[in-house]
Amino acid sequence: MSVNVRYTRYLVFALVGLTFFYLVSRTNLRLPSSASFSRPAPTYNEFKANKFQIPGANSTERVNATFVTLARNSDLWDMVKSIRTVEDRFNRDYNYDWVFLNDKEFDEDFKKLTTALVSGTTHYGLIPKEHWSYPEWIDQDKAADARQEMDRKKIIYGGSESYRHMCRYESGFFFRHPLMLNYEYYWRVEPSIELFCDIGADPFRFMKENDKKYSFVISLYEYEATIPSLWSSVQKFMANHPQHIAQDNAMEFISDNGGETYNKCHFWSNFEIGSLEWLRSQAYLDYFESLDKDGGFFYERWGDAPVHSIAAATMLRKDQIQFFHDIAYYHVPFTHCPNDEQTRLDLRCSCKPKDNFDWKDYSCTNRWFKVNHLQKPDGWD
Numbered sequence: 001m002s003v004n005v006r007y008t009r010y011l012v013f014a015l016v017g018l019t020f021f022y023l024v025s026r027t028n029l030r031l032p033s034s035a036s037f038s039r040p041a042p043t044y045n046e047f048k049a050n051k052f053q054i055p056g057a058n059s060t061e062r063v064n065a066t067f068v069t070l071a072r073n074s075d076l077w078d079m080v081k082s083i084r085t086v087e088d089r090f091n092r093d094y095n096y097d098w099v100f101l102n103d104k105e106f107d108e109d110f111k112k113l114t115t116a117l118v119s120g121t122t123h124y125g126l127i128p129k130e131h132w133s134y135p136e137w138i139d140q141d142k143a144a145d146a147r148q149e150m151d152r153k154k155i156i157y158g159g160s161e162s163y164r165h166m167c168r169y170e171s172g173f174f175f176r177h178p179l180m181l182n183y184e185y186y187w188r189v190e191p192s193i194e195l196f197c198d199i200g201a202d203p204f205r206f207m208k209e210n211d212k213k214y215s216f217v218i219s220l221y222e223y224e225a226t227i228p229s230l231w232s233s234v235q236k237f238m239a240n241h242p243q244h245i246a247q248d249n250a251m252e253f254i255s256d257n258g259g260e261t262y263n264k265c266h267f268w269s270n271f272e273i274g275s276l277e278w279l280r281s282q283a284y285l286d287y288f289e290s291l292d293k294d295g296g297f298f299y300e301r302w303g304d305a306p307v308h309s310i311a312a313a314t315m316l317r318k319d320q321i322q323f324f325h326d327i328a329y330y331h332v333p334f335t336h337c338p339n340d341e342q343t344r345l346d347l348r349c350s351c352k353p354k355d356n357f358d359w360k361d362y363s364c365t366n367r368w369f370k371v372n373h374l375q376k377p378d379g380w381d
């Protein structure tokens with residue numbers, strides 16, 4: 001009798017032990033001791049292979065994120081195209097919210113149609129006057145003279161006042177609009193863009209799980225005439241706030257001489273998936289305030305693309321910036337199309353690989369690959 005009890009006890013221990021190890025291996029649970037091993041971040045492809053499930057609107061797997069669009073009422077029909085492409089290629093399965101921002105009230109037609117097309121909840125925000133007007137330290141006559149001069153020189157948007165307010169707003173304010181405060185990540189969408197491939201997995205989730213703060217699909221050189229004094233303004237900021245400059249940053253991407261001069265490379269910001277919490281951080285706010293005080297949004301024509309890019313390349317670690325290789329994208333006049341045929345087939349892409357801008361002369365993406373010691377993928381030309 002007592003022998004039987006002992007054997008039964010061993011049997012139970014053995015079964016419990018086996019079940020435990022079976023569960024650990026099945027569910028990929030990590031034992032506490034393995035948490036201290038540093039694991040290289042997965043590539044986006046690996047992430048997709050592991051996380052292909054589509055969570056649905058109420059799932060806790062969704063990230064606290066939103067699409068965001070700055071637009072005028074007159075942008076409605078171009079916006080409709082962008083929404084359709086984003087919904088068809090991605091959001092119909094995820095139902096993320098969409099925030100629309102405007103310096104004037106959106107009209108009923110705009111709200112009615114965009115609400116019908118977006119699968120998630122839509123929100124419409126009016127931009128407060130103090131975020132879309134001249135700060136008191138700006139000399140408006142000097143700004144008007146600068147516009148006239150740049151218009152005469154035929155610099156793109158050189159004569160436009162509203163374009164300058166737009167660039168300043170995208171640089172320093174959209175992430176602090178009351179409608180944006182509840183979200184952690186954003187995906188910026190402009191009118192008349194196109195996505196050529198299925199997205200395949202949730203880029204918001206990829207960003208969050210891998211501590212990415214900023215991302216891009218196309219990069220290129222900025223027009224010198226729009227930013228003559230931007231780099232000296234950045235240098236002043238860096239000298240005054242050395243604590244905001246990150247170790248292992250991507251300075252090499254934007255400067256060929258350790259920060260002495262700007263090479264004009266920037267991420268094309270009409271596409272962005274990024275962290276709102278980073279933009280709302282003290283580092284970014286100090287950066288924007290310092291640049292804004294120097295007046296180049298009005299006396300020159302600083303774009304939000306170089307402003308965001310320089311911030312990302314100096315105040316983030318290089319590995320917190322993500323190049324989304326297989327998000328195929330078009331905004332006039334450039335296309336990003338995966339050259340790898342298997343990717344195009346898997347993601348049902350409709351872009352022509354010949355149109356891919358990445359390796360053309362005017363692109364900076366080859367530089368991004370070099371700085372990050374990345375191999376040009378097979379089949380890319």
Ligand code: GDP
Pocket residue numbers: 069070071072075101102103104162163166189190191270
């Ligand atoms: P580009 O891509 O640099 O040629 O500039 P866009 O004309 O596409 O403008 C960039 C973004 O800002 C787009 O989402 C526009 O809809 C938006 N935008 C530009 N100007 C204005 C403006 O005056 N008011 C509002 N509400 N949105 C604007």
Ligand code: MN
Pocket residue numbers: 190191270331
């Ligand atoms: Mn645009």
